[in-house]
Amino acid sequence: MTRAVKRNSTAARQGWHPGVLAESGRMNQPSPTSASLTAAPASAPAPAEARLQPEQRGAYPMFRAIATRWSDNDAYGHVNNVIYYHWFDTVVNSHLVAQGALDIAQGTTIGLVVETHCNYFTPLAFPQGVELGLRVAHLGRTSVxxxxxxxxxGAATAAAQGHFIHVYVDRATRRPQALPPVLLQALQPLRAAG
Amino acid sequence: MTRAVKRNSTAARQGWHPGVLAESGRMNQPSPTSASLTAAPASAPAPAEARLQPEQRGAYPMFRAIATRWSDNDAYGHVNNVIYYHWFDTVVNSHLVAQGALDIAQGTTIGLVVETHCNYFTPLAFPQGVELGLRVAHLGRTSVxxxxxxxxxGAATAAAQGHFIHVYVDRATRRPQALPPVLLQALQPLRAAG
Amino acid sequence: MTRAVKRNSTAARQGWHPGVLAESGRMNQPSPTSASLTAAPASAPAPAEARLQPEQRGAYPMFRAIATRWSDNDAYGHVNNVIYYHWFDTVVNSHLVAQGALDIAQGTTIGLVVETHCNYFTPLAFPQGVELGLRVAHLGRTSVxxxxxxxxxGAATAAAQGHFIHVYVDRATRRPQALPPVLLQALQPLRAAG
Amino acid sequence: MTRAVKRNSTAARQGWHPGVLAESGRMNQPSPTSASLTAAPASAPAPAEARLQPEQRGAYPMFRAIATRWSDNDAYGHVNNVIYYHWFDTVVNSHLVAQGALDIAQGTTIGLVVETHCNYFTPLAFPQGVELGLRVAHLGRTSVxxxxxxxxxGAATAAAQGHFIHVYVDRATRRPQALPPVLLQALQPLRAAG
Known part of the structure; x- marks a missing residue:
């Protein structure tokens, strides 16, 4: 197994100090030095984000392991921020294929991604192993x-957390489709505890 | 130039109908079918997001061209959602290096990404050309x-839009650092018009 | 485990017929239709390549599992030819880190890749699991x-096979260095049986 | 343009000394320290490879620019060996689409990659600009x-050079197909000078 290597010390050496995270939280709030720049109204940070904290494992009903790759590390020696989204795609679609809810080559209904988001708390680095917790937080008529x-x-606290939203469409016409029953069934074990 | 190819018709054939976008907006609001699943409070969508609309070119003070690559297209034949973030990294860091505000190999202060986000409105596909508008919406003491x-x-309306937040840290200790003057200078031409 | 999903049928549906492989072999030899194009002498195919056959598992002393990712599939719905090289980097460097023969962040001697090659026999596709056999076929004073x-x-016959050559250099000066003893030790279990 | 940034000094600082290249050439030949390892016969290096030298621009009839990306650099701060193959895919397919010889989404005949190879002489690094020279060295009945x-x-001498071989197949059956006339036409300007 590629993930069965011993923990390397890169991540530890490059660990952000707690102050970084706090700084990251504070920076969503107005500060004196930002007086000359104004955010576009549509993208003003929600107050909730200013208090964002990493979650514990118990917040996720299901986990899947991800083996990091050499190419996940960027020029700064830790996993690049973009790679997390490659993992998101992989964990969701792996689950759906395993549950028979996604036929990549032939399915007539497919999920298109319309929104993605991620917050980063602690760096990761190849070759360490990673585990992804997955839950479904919201179901719409045509979206998840x-x-x-x-x-x-093995960590108790998340190194990063994010979300992404699938809207289901007809593969050929790309018009929205109600979530198919086999998908709803596959999402049952991912329901958020709350 | 890789981007100097004629416009291909893939994107047009795969264009989302307006209904998809509206659906994407609506799905952030409570709906009858979602009664059995509850979103975690920390990640409840801000009301502003439900009204998100693609922006016009005038909303961005600076543009850079991106040449798409074969590998940008995924199994569904259009640019994968993750690739947009590779472009974000590239456009921001290209600007900073060109302005002398980033020395990737030697700089003692580096920007770490603590939050990223993207909304997708219209699909893109290799080999079409892409242009990225860039602005700075908020400056904190240690963050951008x-x-x-x-x-x-050549399009007037955005196919996607997103943001990412850099927090500046000392390369060795990873402790937050005030934004260096050369960076503040490099960000001047990216100030949002508002 | 991302790789613990059931075998999907994509690869089977897209399996190349034997004729493709034979064709691939034949195409390295002169043919009437190629009379008007001449290969550069330096890159003339070695006669051995024209007879290239996929190997059996017994040809490799060590194996590591690779979990495929959504992004490994390209617009044709199978793993893109480039991705195999990402796996090569990963399997070799994972082994070296696990054996204490590579310190990515701090090592004073690093291996630079000077040549890579791959032949593809049978397509693969996410989310199927993949196993990489690894051997060391040649050791030079400064290269592997x-x-x-x-x-x-679980397959008996290789879907693809390739090689890559590392030359060891001083991290700072990039001058060639003799292979360090800890590396030679790490390579022992990878010696080709022959 | 992302590639219109000033040359950065990373590549220069990390330039391999001439000795590396020579070493790379020598390492394909038997050496005393390799006595205990034997190469598999099928993959024995051709004598021609031991004398491999970087080519000059005149060896290629057509060029296309490639804009590097942040993610092209790996943990060692230069473009990862795998990325070159992403560029190969891009330059070839861009040319074919521009010439009307490839319809990614609908074409009934597609080119599958059956062999790839690359030799690396001098490192490259984002954000520097790159230019790819392209030629067709061999045409078979069903392959290129x-x-x-x-x-x-702007460099006179190649930083790397490689090849890849496409075999044309029916998209559905994956059986080999004769190269279509529109493809042969598109390849005319890429014929090697020799």
Whole structure:
């Protein structure tokens, strides 16, 4: 197994100090030095985000392991922020294929991604192992909101967390479709505890 | 130039109908079918997101061209949602290096990404050309919020838009650092018009 | 485990017929229709390549599992030819880190890749599991030639096989260095049987 | 343009000394320290490879620019060896789409990659610009061998060079197909000078 390597010390050496995270929280609030720049109204941070904290494992009903790759690390020596989204795609679609809810090549209804988001708390680095917690936080008539927690192998607290929203469409016409019954069934074990 | 190819018809054939976008907006609001699933409070969608509309080119003070690659298209034949973030990294860091505000190999202060987000309105596909609009929407003492609009080459309306937040840290200790003057200078031309 | 999903039928549906492989072999030899184009002498195919056959598992002394990712599939719905090289990097460097022979962040001697090659026999597709066989076929004073067989999970015959050559250099000066003893030790279990 | 940034000094600082290249050439030949390892016969290096030298721009009839991306650099701060193959895919397919010889979504005949190869002489690094020289070195009844030279923007000598071989198959049955006339036409300007 590629993930069965011993924990490397890169991540530890490069660990952000607690102050970074707090700083990251504070920076969503007005500050004196930002007086000359104004955010577009549509993208003003929700107050909730200013208090964002990493979640614990118990917040996710299901986990899947991810083996990191050499190419996940970028020029700064840790997993690049973009890679987390490659993992999101992988964990969701792996689950759906395993449950018979996604036929990549032939399915007539497919999920298109219309929104993605991620917050990063602690760096990760190849070759360490990673575990992704997965839950479904919202179901619409034609859409699903997945929330994903990224944990260093065995860690209690998330290194990052994010979400992405699938809207289901007809493969050929790309018009929205009601979520198919086989999908609803596959999402049952991912329901958020709350 | 890789981007100097004629416009291909893939994107047009795969264009989402307006209903998809509206559906995407509506799905952030409570709906009867979602009664059995509850969103975690920390990630409840802000009301503003439910009204999200693609922006026009004038919303961005600076543009850079991106040449798509074969590998940008995924199994569904259009640019994968993750690739947009590779473009975000590229456009921001290209600007900073060009302005002398980022020395990837030697700089003692580096920007770590603590939050990323993207909304997708219209699909794109290799080999079409893409242009990224870039603005700085918020400056904190140690952080910068970039907002990026993704436009099909020559298009008036964004195909996608997102943001990412850099927090500046000391390369060795990873402790937060005030934004260096050379960076503040490099960000001047990216100030949002508002 | 992302790789613990059931075998999907995509690869089977897209399996190349034997004729493709034979064709691939034949195409390295002169043919009437190629009379008007001449290959550069330096890159003339070696006669051995014209007889290239996929190897069996026994040809490799060590195996590591690779979990495929959504992004491994390209617009044709199977793993893109480039992705195999991401796996090569990963399997070799995972082994070296696990053996204490590679410190990505701090090592003073690093292996730079000077040559890579791959032949593809049978397509693979996410989410199927993959296993990589690894052997060391040649050791120079400052270089190592790794040979890698790519097998669908549980398959007897390689879906692809390739090699890559590392030359060891001083991290700072990039001048060639003799292979360090800890590396030679790590390569022992990878010696080709022959 | 992302590639219109000033040359950064990363590549220069990390330039391999001439000794590396020579070493790379020598390492394909038997050496005393390799006595205990034997290469598999099928993969024995051709004598020609031991004398491999980087080519000049004149060896390629056509060029296309490639804009590097942040994610092209790996943990060692230069473009990862795998990325060159992403560029190969891009330059060939861009040319074919521009010439009307490839319809990614609908074409009934597609080119599958059966062999790829690359030799690396000099490192490259984002954000520097890159230019790819392209030629067709061999045409079979159902296959094409492309040879690609990778040049730092404006450089006279290749930083890397490689090839890849497409075999044409029916999209549905994956059986080999004769090269279509529109493809043969598109390949005319890529014929090797020799």
């Amino acid at each position: 909101r997945y929330e994903i927690g990224v944990f260093a192998e | 919020r970039y907002e990026i609009g993704v436009f099909a080459e | 030639r790794y040979e890698i067989g790519v097998f669908a999970e | 061998r492309y040879e690609i030279g990778v040049f730092a923007e």
